[in-house]
Amino acid sequence: MAATPIAVITGASSGIGAATARQLAAAGYRVVLTARRKDRIEALAAEITEAGHQATAYALDVTDRAAVDEFATAFRSLAVLVNNAGGALGADPVATGDPADWRQMYETNVIGTLNVTQALLPALTASGDGTIVVLSSTAALASYEGGGGYVAAKHGEHVLAETLRLEIVGTPVRVIEVAPGMVRTEEFATTRFRGDTEKAAKVYAGVDAPLTADDVADTITWAVTRPSHVNIDLLVVRPRAQASNSKVHRTL
Secondary structure, three states, X not given: XXXXXXXXXXXXXXXHHHHHHHHHHHOOOEEEEEEOOHHHHHHHHHHHHHOOOEEEEEEOOOOOHHHHHHHHOOOOOOOXXXXXXXXXXXXOOOOOOOHHHHHHHHHHHHHHHHHHHHHHHHHHHHOOOEEEEEEOOHHHOOOOOOOHHHHHHHHHHHHXXXXXXXXXXXXXXXXXXXXXXXXXXXXXXXXXXXXXXXXXXXXXXXXXXXXXXXXXXXHHHHHHOOOOOOOOOEEEEOOOOEOOOOOEOEOO
């Protein structure tokens, strides 16, 4: 009897990461949930297990390389890695942006993805059929005002995925990048504006049906479950109301 394939999801405590964990578990993977908030991922693991699927939680800060390396020792073989941990801080112009915010976004989105990918690549290769998902953003492909730090970090993450794909072609590991546009989750914009719920709400004001975490998780799950010889190099997904990072139809 074949072993249940394992999928590691970073940033699984909420939003797209949590939704992806639920959907991959339902698709037959044993999901390993990682995030800094241990209570959140333990509750999610319990929920998934109660639903009849397999899940474990592991508290992890992806920017802590020593902790990531220790985590990776648990895996001799791994089917899927979803690099979801990341996020945005602030919406200041380049002229007045806080370098600390830029540094933190780079560390989480780029170095965090690098740390986990490097540490788990041997296990993904050993599986004979590994998949790396990099969850970037449409910010990885085009700039917008007030997003310089986040755009820079996501461009870095995009280039990481693109370069890795070139470097490991011929190995049994594929690299998938999913780049969502406007997604309304419970925390993304609120975190970006440091708890200012009024500012966060304005991001989505008047937009008819922004994407949800489940929409993006469904896209990730679809890409991961394609036949092994099929690689979805880059998949951009936006709500119908959004034509670009700066062109959004609002009914206000």
